[in-house]
Amino acid sequence: MDESVVMRRIIPADNSCLFNAVGYVMEHNKSKSSELREVIAATVISDPESYNEAFLGKPNGDYCQWILNPEKWGGAIELAILSAYYRREIAAYDIQTTRCDLYGQDKSYQERVMVIYDGLHYDALALAPFAGAPEDVDQTVFKVDKYGHIGPAERLAVKLVEESHRNRKFTDTASFTLRCGICQEGVVGQKEAVEHAKLTGHTNFQEFR
Structure with missing residues (x-):
């Protein structure tokens, strides 16, 4: 009997969780944030026509400085760029809405990886042979079939x-x-939180109840 499960692999909450989650599913490396921020900045600055102020929400050069700051969070723009960089689809599952946003879907990529988002934080998703299996046996890259699916995962x-x-x-x-x-x-x-950050420059928030 197949006991395979999809596991949520926890990524440190250090404002770079998106980048390190992508680093893990792409390369089994949770310390890729600075490198992947540089990839994104290089991509954006090389194409100011596509990555214009209307698209980015800030001037091209300002965005590049902003995304290189390890305190800043990533989102949809960064996932789309990283999908193109790795030439793999990225499926981003949102727990609150249960929606899956698929980046790179229109590029005919042959493989897909998966991340999960809880409203504030990204973690990696991996297929393990059984519950509680160690990370070194994780499968994180999946073949996309002709119908756009990746099988049991x-x-x-x-x-x-x-x-x-x-x-x-x-x-x-x-x-x-x-x-x-x-x-x-x-x-x-x-x-x-965004307004407070704009007024004060403070970006270090903790959730409390």
Whole structure:
């Protein structure tokens, strides 16, 4: 009997979780953040027409400086660039909505990796031969078939996401409460956190209830 499971491999919460999650699923390396930030900055600065201010939300040069800062978080733009860099699809599962955003889907890539997002943090997803298996036997890269699927790992990933959603293993970013780690001011929701960061330059937040 096949006891394979999709495991959520925890990535340190150091503001670079997206990059290190991608590093793990692509290369089994959780310390790729600085290198992958440089890849993204080089990609963006080399194509100012595609990566313009309207697309990035800030001027091209400002964005490049911003993404190189290890305190800054990544998201959809960075996942799309990393998918192209590795020439693999990246499936990003959102626990709160149970949605899967697939990056690189239109590029005819032959392989896919998977990450999971809880509203604040990215972790890696891996197929293990049994629950509790060590990371060194993880499979993180999967062949995409002609129908756009990757076999049992896809179904097991969806099952894990749905279970995590039922158990509310996510942060509702519209109503979560944070405390600034620098000045200790409390804010509610992502919008207030962004405004506080703009006003003060403080970007070190911790969730509290």
